[in-house]
Amino acid sequence: xxxxxxxxxxxxxxxxxxxxxxxxxxxxxxxxxxxxxxxxxxxxxxxxxxxxxxxxxxxxxxxxxxxxxxxxxxxxxxxxxxxxxxxxxxxxxxxxxxxxxxxxxxxxxxxxxxxxxxxxxxxxxxxxxxxxxxxxxxxxxxxxxxxxxxxxxxxxxxxxxxxxxxxxxxxxxxxxxxxxxxxxxxxxxxxxxxxxxxxxxxxxxxxxxxxxxxxxxxxxxxxxxxxxxxxxxxxxxxxxxxxxxxxxxxxxxxxxxxxxxxxxxxxxxxxxxxxxxxxxxxxxxxxxxxxxxxxxxxx
Amino acid sequence: xxxxxxxxxxxxxxxxxxxxxxxxxxxxxxxxxxxxxxxxxxxxxxxxxxxxxxxxxxxxxxxxxxxxxxxxxxxxxxxxxxxxxxxxxxxxxxxxxxxxxxxxxxxxxxxxxxxxxxxxxxxxxxxxxxxxxxxxxxxxxxxxxxxxxxxxxxxxxxxxxxxxxxxxxxxxxxxxxxxxxxxxxxxxxxxxxxxxxxxxxxxxxxxxxxxxxxxxxxxxxxxxxxxxxxxxxxxxxxxxxxxxxxxxxxxxxxxxxxxxxxxxxxxxxxxxxxxxxxxxxxxxxxxxxxxxxxxxxxxxxxxxxxxxxxxxxxxxxxxxxxxxxxxxxxxxxxxxxxxxxxxxxxxxxxxxxxxxxxxxxxxxxxxxxxxxxxxxxxxxxxxxxxxxxxxxxxxxxxxxxxxxxxxxxxxxxxxxxxxxxxxxxxxxxxxxxxxxxxxxxxxxxxxxxxxxxxxxxxxxxxxxxx
Numbered sequence: 001x002x003x004x005x006x007x008x009x010x011x012x013x014x015x016x017x018x019x020x021x022x023x024x025x026x027x028x029x030x031x032x033x034x035x036x037x038x039x040x041x042x043x044x045x046x047x048x049x050x051x052x053x054x055x056x057x058x059x060x061x062x063x064x065x066x067x068x069x070x071x072x073x074x075x076x077x078x079x080x081x082x083x084x085x086x087x088x089x090x091x092x093x094x095x096x097x098x099x100x101x102x103x104x105x106x107x108x109x110x111x112x113x114x115x116x117x118x119x120x121x122x123x124x125x126x127x128x129x130x131x132x133x134x135x136x137x138x139x140x141x142x143x144x145x146x147x148x149x150x151x152x153x154x155x156x157x158x159x160x161x162x163x164x165x166x167x168x169x170x171x172x173x174x175x176x177x178x179x180x181x182x183x184x185x186x187x188x189x190x191x192x193x194x195x196x197x198x199x200x201x202x203x204x205x206x207x208x209x210x211x212x213x214x215x216x217x218x219x220x221x222x223x224x225x226x227x228x229x230x231x232x233x234x235x236x237x238x239x240x241x242x243x244x245x246x247x248x249x250x251x252x253x254x255x256x257x258x259x260x261x262x263x264x265x266x267x268x269x270x271x272x273x274x275x276x277x278x279x280x281x282x283x284x285x286x287x288x289x290x291x292x293x294x295x296x297x298x299x
Numbered sequence: 300x301x302x303x304x305x306x307x308x309x310x311x312x313x314x315x316x317x318x319x320x321x322x323x324x325x326x327x328x329x330x331x332x333x334x335x336x337x338x339x340x341x342x343x344x345x346x347x348x349x350x351x352x353x354x355x356x357x358x359x360x361x362x363x364x365x366x367x368x369x370x371x372x373x374x375x376x377x378x379x380x381x382x383x384x385x386x387x388x389x390x391x392x393x394x395x396x397x398x399x400x401x402x403x404x405x406x407x408x409x410x411x412x413x414x415x416x417x418x419x420x421x422x423x424x425x426x427x428x429x430x431x432x433x434x435x436x437x438x439x440x441x442x443x444x445x446x447x448x449x450x451x452x453x454x455x456x457x458x459x460x461x462x463x464x465x466x467x468x469x470x471x472x473x474x475x476x477x478x479x480x481x482x483x484x485x486x487x488x489x490x491x492x493x494x495x496x497x498x499x500x501x502x503x504x505x506x507x508x509x510x511x512x513x514x515x516x517x518x519x520x521x522x523x524x525x526x527x528x529x530x531x532x533x534x535x536x537x538x539x540x541x542x543x544x545x546x547x548x549x550x551x552x553x554x555x556x557x558x559x560x561x562x563x564x565x566x567x568x569x570x571x572x573x574x575x576x577x578x579x580x581x582x583x584x585x586x587x588x589x590x591x592x593x594x595x596x597x598x599x600x601x602x603x604x605x606x607x608x609x610x611x612x613x614x615x616x617x618x619x620x621x622x623x624x625x626x627x628x629x630x631x632x633x634x635x636x637x638x639x640x641x642x643x644x645x646x647x648x649x650x651x652x653x654x655x656x657x658x659x660x661x662x663x664x665x666x667x668x669x670x671x672x673x674x675x676x677x678x679x680x681x682x683x684x685x686x687x688x689x690x691x692x693x694x695x696x697x698x699x700x701x702x703x704x705x706x707x708x709x710x711x712x713x714x715x716x717x718x719x720x721x722x723x724x725x726x727x728x729x730x731x732x733x734x735x736x737x738x739x740x741x742x743x744x745x746x747x748x749x750x751x752x753x754x755x756x757x758x759x760x761x762x763x764x765x
Contacts, residue, residue: 250521250740
């Protein structure tokens with residue numbers, strides 16, 4: 001009977017384990033179904049010719065979709081736009097977010113109300129943001145921004161209809177909506193700073209710029225990295241606001257990679273090629289984030 | 300207190316029951332009579348409307364006033380056939396994507412949808428939809444004489460056919476016409492233009508006439524159903540051909556370049572600010588608000604333009620056919636909401652769907668829904684599918700915006716047409732996308748018209764070859 005004990009215990013352990021698995025399995029199945037499966041099928045699709053407009057030729061394509069991408073000038077155009085869009089929006093968000101956080105950190109009258117109003121854009125759905133910018137803010141002559149521009153003597157600007165202006169506009173929209181996120185993170189980490197170094201710095205530094213540069217910035221560096229990583233990942237796959245504001249146009253002036261993949265898949269109905277573009281976007285996002293994470297660790 | 304005996308109790312309940320029965324029976328009988336009268340027009344058809352009673356079908360439609368009317372009258376169909384009809388309502392672009400995804404995955408969620416005729420080649424190539432001849436020629440399913448298919452606007456039937464076979468029926472449609480502000484024309488002493496050159500001339504003379512109205516507007520937004528809805532008419536009026544005899548694309552031919560130059564010149568110089576992002580609602584609203592002097596777009600805009608509550612141009616607007624292009628042709632767009640039967644459905648559901656399509660596109664439903672007022676400020680349908688309704692005095696009275704409005708539209712639909720107004724090939728979605736980008740790139744001066752079209756032509760050639 002004695003030698004039954006360990007096996008009995010193991011049996012109990014096993015049962016517990018089994019019970020544990022049973023308990024988590026629904027959520028595991030759910031997670032696999034909604035995240036892993038689509039990802040795997042995206043990857044698989046990218047190796048097939050799935051073109052609904054010529055169904056006769058569909059079938060295994062190997063890396064054909066990828067070799068075609070290399071020759072695709074519209075793809076390279078969208079890559080350049082993605083690079084510009086991501087870099088500029090992230091830099092602007094970090095700079096403005098940090099400036100705002102510093103302003104709020106020092107505190108002033110009416111801070112509470114200001115804090116709420118700064119956060120408002122982030123609460124809106126990007127589609128709503130894109131549409132309201134397109135109609136309420138940027139409409140020639142009647143939009144708020146265009147009206148102000150006329151009032152101040154700069155004249156009406158082709159916000160969404162001139163290729164370069166349109167790119168500026170979508171960058172503006174993204175920055176406007178997502179700077180509050182950077183602001184929030186920076187403000188939180190400023191508030192979490194220990195007071196002693198700051199007090200010491202008040203004596204040891206000559207001006208507030210020096211305090212910021214040599215004392216505050218090093219202390220909130222982790223927050224800056226986190227903001228850059230998260231905002232880059234989001235900017236790379238931005239979609240809804242651009243889609244509703246310009247649709248990637250005029251021409252292809254604001255067609256970043258994500259929008260191009262969408263148009264290939266759902267307007268041209270070339271699902272295989274679209275999947276290959278989607279896979280590249282995924283690799284790009286993962287690759288860049290990994291580089292940032294490494295840099296963060298190294299620091 | 301009277302004692303209730305068993306007998307009395309039974310007597311009383313019997314009486315009450317009898318009364319109740321009578322009360323129930325009478326209206327049921329009357330109801331039947333009423334519905335007989337209401338459905339009289341349909342009961343003339345020698346088919347069994349209730350042959351697949353109890354089936355349920357889901358229809359995908361877009362939010363538009365005419366579909367509101369169809370939805371409002373559809374309970375009559377349910378009463379007539381015992382088939383339940385439910386609707387999903389989504390804007391056109393998303394609707395098309397949803398329909399294609401439903402087809403592609405074979406889920407058969409939607410029995411039918413209000414499709415784009417340009418997509419029928421694609422549907423046919425994938426065998427996603429049923430050829431309708433099988434249904435029309437089956438006497439159990441269609442009373443041909445009653446349905447009278449040939450009464451449907453022939454051009455729309457042509458547009459809804461692929462390789463000579465009918466795949467869909469038009470439930471509602473439109474043609475593009477020239478809509479102009481008569482008051483402004485009179486102010487300048489202008490006559491309605493006869494040619495496209497004259498049209499541009501009037502745009503020049505009317506531009507900023509009262510300090511704000513732009514000379515003319517056409518769709519500028521990028522999309523197969525936006526700028527690629529209006530430019531094809533210009534291309535053909537300049538004598539353009541989509542393909543040569545060997546199937547090589549010809550969009551960068553002289554006709555292509557000249558017509559695109561015209562389009563860019565007109566809109567860049569005399570168009571409203573922001574027209575590069577305008578689709579028909581923006582054009583219609585700007586015109587109704589007095590910010591555009593004239594435009595060429597769908598005739599259906601008239602029902603809003605002529606509504607004094609919504610439009611400053613009500614009662615001051617003139618309508619005419621397209622001015623002639625350099626080739627002497629006028630070419631309208633061909634648009635109709637084409638309803639087809641999803642091939643992935645069960646046999647019974649296919650029949651139910653056919654009965655619905657037949658009912659919806661039949662003369663009685665087209666007429667009753669056209670004049671149906673689903674709300675106090677409802678407008679009349681201006682896209683009924685039957686020639687006999689367009690010549691029907693009741694209907695003509697309802698759309699008597701100007702004495703010649705009905706005739707302008709009808710003549711346009713009969714004469715200013717070309718079934719190959721846009722290239723009807725399975726690759727259309729790609730062509731539409733490539734061309735839409737090219738046209739807008741030229742309009743915003745990202746590229747010259749020639750460069751934009753050269754590039755588009757090369758791209759189309761590439762995927763047509765595959």
